[in-house]
Amino acid sequence: MMTLLFTMDLMLVLEKFLLIGAVISFALVVAMYTTYAERKIAAWMQDRRGPNRAGPFGLLQPVADGVKLFFKEEIIPLASNRFLFVLGPALAMITAMLTSAVIPWGEYIEILGRKISLQIADVNIGILYVFGVVSMGVYGIMIGGWASNNKFSLLAAVRGASQIISYELAMGLSLISLLMMTGSLSLKTIVEQQMNGSWNIIYQPLGFLIFIICVFAECNRTPFDLPEAENELNFGYHQEYSSMKLGLYLFSEYVNMFISSAVMATLFFGGYDIPFVDETALTASLGANLTALFCFLALFAKVLFFLFVFIWVRWTIPRFRYDQLMDLGWKKLIPLALANMIITAVVMLLIKN
Amino acid sequence: MPLSEILFWFLTALALFSALMVVFSDNPIHSVLWLIMVFFAISGHYILMNAQFLAIVNLIVYAGAIMVLFLFVIMLMNMNTDAEPQKSQWMRIAAALSGGALMLVLVAALKDNVGAVSRTSGEGSIGLIRNLGKVLFTDYVLPFEISSVLFLSAMVGAVVLGKREKNTKPVNN
Numbered sequence: 001m002m003t004l005l006f007t008m009d010l011m012l013v014l015e016k017f018l019l020i021g022a023v024i025s026f027a028l029v030v031a032m033y034t035t036y037a038e039r040k041i042a043a044w045m046q047d048r049r050g051p052n053r054a055g056p057f058g059l060l061q062p063v064a065d066g067v068k069l070f071f072k073e074e075i076i077p078l079a080s081n082r083f084l085f086v087l088g089p090a091l092a093m094i095t096a097m098l099t100s101a102v103i104p105w106g107e108y109i110e111i112l113g114r115k116i117s118l119q120i121a122d123v124n125i126g127i128l129y130v131f132g133v134v135s136m137g138v139y140g141i142m143i144g145g146w147a148s149n150n151k152f153s154l155l156a157a158v159r160g161a162s163q164i165i166s167y168e169l170a171m172g173l174s175l176i177s178l179l180m181m182t183g184s185l186s187l188k189t190i191v192e193q194q195m196n197g198s199w200n201i202i203y204q205p206l207g208f209l210i211f212i213i214c215v216f217a218e219c220n221r222t223p224f225d226l227p228e229a230e231n232e233l234n235f236g237y238h239q240e241y242s243s244m245k246l247g248l249y250l251f252s253e254y255v256n257m258f259i260s261s262a263v264m265a266t267l268f269f270g271g272y273d274i275p276f277v278d279e280t281a282l283t284a285s286l287g288a289n290l291t292a293l294f295c296f297l298a299l300f301a302k303v304l305f306f307l308f309v310f311i312w313v314r315w316t317i318p319r320f321r322y323d324q325l326m327d328l329g330w331k332k333l334i335p336l337a338l339a340n341m342i343i344t345a346v347v348m349l350l351i352k353n
Numbered sequence: 354m355p356l357s358e359i360l361f362w363f364l365t366a367l368a369l370f371s372a373l374m375v376v377f378s379d380n381p382i383h384s385v386l387w388l389i390m391v392f393f394a395i396s397g398h399y400i401l402m403n404a405q406f407l408a409i410v411n412l413i414v415y416a417g418a419i420m421v422l423f424l425f426v427i428m429l430m431n432m433n434t435d436a437e438p439q440k441s442q443w444m445r446i447a448a449a450l451s452g453g454a455l456m457l458v459l460v461a462a463l464k465d466n467v468g469a470v471s472r473t474s475g476e477g478s479i480g481l482i483r484n485l486g487k488v489l490f491t492d493y494v495l496p497f498e499i500s501s502v503l504f505l506s507a508m509v510g511a512v513v514l515g516k517r518e519k520n521t522k523p524v525n526n
Contacts (some may be wrong), residue, residue, distance in 0.1 A: 081382075084382075084386075123405065124405065124481070124482070125405050125406055125409050125482060128406070128409045128410070128413070128482075129409055131409075131413055132409045132412045132413050132417065135412070135413050135416070135417025135418060135421075136412070136416070136417060138417070138421050139389075139421075139424075142421065142424055142425075142428070143386075146382065146424075146428045154428060154429075157428075158425060158428070158429065161421055161424075161425060162425075165418060165421060165422075168417075168418075185482060
């Protein structure tokens with residue numbers, strides 16, 4: 001891969017830059033409208049109207065929120081560590097974005113006879129890369145919480161970090177059984193296998209259940225949003241933050257939700273595979289570009305479904321107590337993931353012989 | 354100079370500079386953050402040697418898990434320059450001497466093995482997950498399993514140490 005990196009031509013660099021720009025701006029727009037969806041769905045569940053003043057159906061509400069955050073006064077506490085205080089939200093946002101690099105958003109498109117892959121980087125350690133970035137995500141919370149020089153922020157940061165580390169274990173273990181079946185770490189290969197066979201959710205329902213619970217914990221979403229438990233910790237690790245630095249923290253949560261929905265769709269629900277449609281035949285009849293568009297729409301529909309699940313759960317299930325959270329992670333999910341791993345291994349061996 | 358060589362020297366300089374900053378920073382939190390930079394630089398070296406698996410595992414395990422625990426402890430201890438205990442002059446000289454001796458041993462051990470480590474970039478495939486897994490589970494399966502038992506015993510030891518004895522009540526203070 002490295003030798004390829006050094007000999008690649010200028011067009012490839014340009015193409016990748018455009019793709020990265022497109023993916024990131026798309027992720028940001030989706031995250032923006034997820035905040036709107038969250039408020040609308042919450043309102044619907046609680047029999048309210050939700051935001052409906054800015055624009056038709058309140059559609060401009062996220063824009064108004066963003067503008068408000070940008071124009072608020074920016075306060076850096078005197079006793080804080082200035083550099084780390086600014087670094088915290090930046091890290092949170094960067095790590096939220098980085099994962100998008102290995103997700104295949106579609107097969108390829110053709111522009112002027114060039115085949116352009118719709119994946120930023122097809123590294124052969126795709127899933128491990130996702131894990132690496134996720135484990136870096138802790139630093140945004142920890143550094144921000146500590147640099148604020150506030151006891152509540154620090155407590156929330158420690159909570160967040162220990163929660164993320166604990167659930168990372170179960171997440172990794174639940175994926176091992178999936179990887180034993182696919183035999184590859186590359187997300188593109190995993191999607192291609194699902195396009196030719198059936199979706200992984202059929203073989204790994206338990207693995208998916210553990211994975212989605214862990215994803216909720218990693219994203220600090222209810223029922224695992226203990227780092228921002230208002231009634232215990234005031235406002236959580238971003239208590240001292242104001243203006244767009246607070247905005248970045250809040251926003252990175254939604255970007256995280258979007259990206260992890262895409263990862264879940266890719267790993268378990270066939271990625272950009274359109275159900276019951278043969279993509280090669282579609283490419284032959286419609287051309288590569290239209291097929292890529294439809295594939296992308298299929299992936300996007302799956303992502304939207306998961307985003308809805310995120311919001312649905314948030315407004316349905318109350319928050320765990322901290323010891324319950326640790327109990328669930330260490331004493332229930334990890335043994336369950338290990339059992340799933342052993343069952344998968346035994347069944348695979350039985351089928352092979 | 355080819356790009357890989359530029360990257361090599363950049364990463365080397367970054368690793369050495371960050372390692373020095375780990376030692377010279379006044380604030381222990383900054384030290385930990387510089388140490389994370391060192392791990393990133395070393396992972397960059399692994400990628401240059403086409404060992405992507407090693408690179409990312411280095412990041413996940415060291416930068417992502419162990420350093421977070423370090424950061425944890427240091428943040429909760431709330432160390433600052435006032436709280437730092439003043440060591441006597443003799444202590445410092447002894448520390449410098451023993452540190453120097455350790456460096457001497459390391460240099461002596463590594464001096465003859467330069468050929469084994471220096472590789473041209475982008476070559477070699479032992480660091481890829483397929484090859485590494487095969488080697489670990491065939492040639493080195495016994496040392497691999499023994500080291501995992503060692504980790505298990507360390508874990509059990511930590512749990513035993515951390516467990517409250519049965520008859521003692523929690524102290525309220």
